[in-house]
Amino acid sequence: MEMSKPKEALFSKKNRGLLKDPMNVNNPITVQVLGICSALAITVKLKPAIVMSLSVIVVMALANVITSLMRNMIPNRIRIIVQLVVVATLVILVDQVLKAFVYDVSKQLSVFVGLIITNCIIMGRIEAFSLGNSPWKSFLDGIGNGASYGLILIVVSFFRELLGNGTLYDYPVVEKLGLYELGYHNNGMMLLPPMALIVVALIIWWQRSKTPSLIEKD
Amino acid sequence: MNINTNSYTYIFAIAMVIIVASLLSIAATSLKPFQDKNIELEKKSDILSSIGVVGEDPELLFNEYITDQLVIQDGKVVSSEITAFDIDMAAAVKESNNTRKVPLFKAKKNGNTFYVIPMRGTGLWGPIWGYVSLKGDGNTILGASFDHEKETPGLGAEISTPIFQDQFPDKVLFSETRDGIEVRKGDAYGSQQVDGISGGTITSVGVQTMLEDCLIPYKEFLLNLSVDEIEMPADSILSVVLN
Numbered sequence: 001m002e003m004s005k006p007k008e009a010l011f012s013k014k015n016r017g018l019l020k021d022p023m024n025v026n027n028p029i030t031v032q033v034l035g036i037c038s039a040l041a042i043t044v045k046l047k048p049a050i051v052m053s054l055s056v057i058v059v060m061a062l063a064n065v066i067t068s069l070m071r072n073m074i075p076n077r078i079r080i081i082v083q084l085v086v087v088a089t090l091v092i093l094v095d096q097v098l099k100a101f102v103y104d105v106s107k108q109l110s111v112f113v114g115l116i117i118t119n120c121i122i123m124g125r126i127e128a129f130s131l132g133n134s135p136w137k138s139f140l141d142g143i144g145n146g147a148s149y150g151l152i153l154i155v156v157s158f159f160r161e162l163l164g165n166g167t168l169y170d171y172p173v174v175e176k177l178g179l180y181e182l183g184y185h186n187n188g189m190m191l192l193p194p195m196a197l198i199v200v201a202l203i204i205w206w207q208r209s210k211t212p213s214l215i216e217k218d
Numbered sequence: 219m220n221i222n223t224n225s226y227t228y229i230f231a232i233a234m235v236i237i238v239a240s241l242l243s244i245a246a247t248s249l250k251p252f253q254d255k256n257i258e259l260e261k262k263s264d265i266l267s268s269i270g271v272v273g274e275d276p277e278l279l280f281n282e283y284i285t286d287q288l289v290i291q292d293g294k295v296v297s298s299e300i301t302a303f304d305i306d307m308a309a310a311v312k313e314s315n316n317t318r319k320v321p322l323f324k325a326k327k328n329g330n331t332f333y334v335i336p337m338r339g340t341g342l343w344g345p346i347w348g349y350v351s352l353k354g355d356g357n358t359i360l361g362a363s364f365d366h367e368k369e370t371p372g373l374g375a376e377i378s379t380p381i382f383q384d385q386f387p388d389k390v391l392f393s394e395t396r397d398g399i400e401v402r403k404g405d406a407y408g409s410q411q412v413d414g415i416s417g418g419t420i421t422s423v424g425v426q427t428m429l430e431d432c433l434i435p436y437k438e439f440l441l442n443l444s445v446d447e448i449e450m451p452a453d454s455i456l457s458v459v460l461n
Contacts, residue, residue, distance in 0.1 A: 075227040100252035
């Protein structure tokens, strides 16, 4: 039995692009420079950065799917409000779940979980993508963008925690290597917000040098 | 159907709000028990860490180390319908000194008795709180831990770091000249003085005021601890106090 219009495979080239592109040529942080505020705030240590990334992936994927399912029902004039309500609801749910099951992490993330609502990447993806695409595509887009946001967060927090604190995921790497006895000192400046910006900038530099399509003509 | 008419927009908005509101209230009510449990466990591990006990299972350790929970009012142990653990310090410190009922936790570790006093006060931007643990004489500090809600990171928030807290052990709370601990700028050499935080003066002073204020109801009780309750070797500070 043949369909009149061939159905697109779940992981067609185009759909895989939705997952892959945000990782590199369309990265929300390093190319679009969105979501910088939280990238500064919670990248001091790996653990909160990972939890934040997971929370953002969950919120972004679900918000994309929900708005995509409703895309033909949402009145145009209140669509931004609807998007906000969807995101805010999901964020409150995530916050409540974190408080109930990973309390110490939720204390560290404190206000930043609430600030997922204002994460420009999420609102940006809903407005630009999920309002015009099918739920499955929106889901992939949400996962792709969330994961690439998380990737940058984790890379930045890796360097900040290692150089600033001498630990990785709270494991005392530097101490175990015996570097302190050789006169090594942690660089306290890595823990301050400006260093997050500088690390992000270094990533942008490295990424651009590797990806010719990102380099402007003049 | 035209989804851009006024009536549709209103109906859509109302339906959305009702669905979202009920969803959130269901989630909040069903997760509440877990969240309350977490807060309780945090309180227990805070009390334990003030006597230097840190471990995986605060519930178990709490039952092991905390031997008694007393409710103190105006220097005396009183009976109370709510247990010492459940006393809400935020509400208690608002009452006047002689009517407020405050908790005191008695702990036993390695054969020594310790007393843990919860504290609550005001910093620069919001509440600050902590636990001060005392040795068996009811006067010498074993350890102190402080925490805050929204003091400035790097300034007032430093009260929750070891740099500030490690100054407290072996200081004394009561003497002829002063009750509490004075937070000084620089020259904190006395047995009742600690060095404040540069740039965090208001929070530091908040800690001092909190100590002074929260100690009042306990003073009589602590100073009258009978000698047989003191199982530790009497050192010099101790003998001064008892005289």
